[in-house]
Amino acid sequence: MSYSADVVIIGAGISGCSIAYNLAIKGITNIIVVDKSYIASGATGRCGAGVRMQWGTKMNCLLAKQSIEFYENANEILEYDRDVTFYQGGYLLLATTEKEISQFQENVKLQNSLGIPSKMVSVKEAKEIVPHLNKDILLGAAFCQKDGFLDPFLTTDAYYKAAKRLGVKFLTYTEVHGIIINNNKIEKVVTDKGDIWTDKVVNAAGGYSKKICDMVAIDIPVYSDRHQILVTEPIEHVQGPMVISFSLNLYCQQNPKGPFIMGRGDDKEPRDLRITSSWEFLEDMAKTIKNVLPPVANLRVVRQWAGLYNMTPDKQPIYGKVEEIDGFYLAVGYSGHGFMFGPLTGVIIAEMISGVKPTVDVSLLGLNRFKEGNLILEPSVV
């Protein structure tokens, strides 16, 4: 089987589906999205389902803010026949050290300057927002009501269906084996289901972004890190916001349908793309949650799973063309927040491909920044 397309997008997670949809509404509909498994089978479908505006760099703040504003109206804009289940219960960021207090104060100042309604709260106020919080572990917190929960499967499905209606073709269970380049131009994408003739490729392969770049000998400074999550049995709604602590390496949110989701990473993880579950995670998470949100520890764990964070040195994504190959675009390296940025990723990459001035200037997020070395480090990742 042989195909041809104006654009081939590798990866059918939130980024790939959003890019496809945004290209299609611009009239570029001869697109093929390829994924080695099914829609949202990778990092998107394994993520913690939280979205927040509370970031520490200007770029991350802007991308998150505009993406969340899109999510507020996603059901209507994407004409979705289900519900992406967006719930703005906020994010409560716990500060457990003086250093975190001053970091959060700095972040809140930046966020407010960009129109993000975050604020510092006292221990007492934090306890009012989340009554079952152990007040002995924190010195203060930051809070933003606009942050919240969003179903990753259904949101990606909404983009997928909207793109499909506009004529985008999806090749799932199709693995990319190579990308043929001729005179610095893309000729075709080789898959196990046949070749796709094209001159434009978007790498939106999430945890596998480096493998795709290796096929065209482009070196990107990313690695994929296993992060693990567990979910409990459902109970009545008692916790509005996602509770996060960077120092305690924890995020924990109650899904609007009742179960608690909690997860964390581990710096000592082997970087071999494994997404198996470990016993150590279960034990460490149980101890942490018993300390931070004691009553939540009375719930039963129903399932645990893992996914990949595609990490960059400054924990900000890499967007845009590469210099070496015409028509090769990167939408990679989200460092654990690709789902939150999905709407803007789609808008920006579609604008770059169609030659329109980007809605948000992301020139700071090109691959070149690592060569030039002037990185602005995102301090707020868990």
Added chain:
Amino acid sequence: MSINDAMVCRCSDVSLKELRDLINEGYHTFEEIKRITRIGMGPCQGKTCGNIVLRELSMATGKDFNELNMQSNRPPVVGVKLSLIAEEAGRDEL
């Protein structure tokens, strides 16, 4: 009551009609159906609904039941209280 109202998944309240509609829409694996409906994500981990989903898929696609995959098994096998795990994990530290 028609057969379509029968509950396939008691953990996540999914009816036979919802399941059949999704299969007709083109969701042809357990994993895909699970992600849209949360079928198999509850406390039973697919032990109740699993065979029914695969049988429906087999009938709709013509594929042999044995060629179809069940969802990934996720630990733990049965629900365990986090406080018990924490207690057990801390035993060596005492």
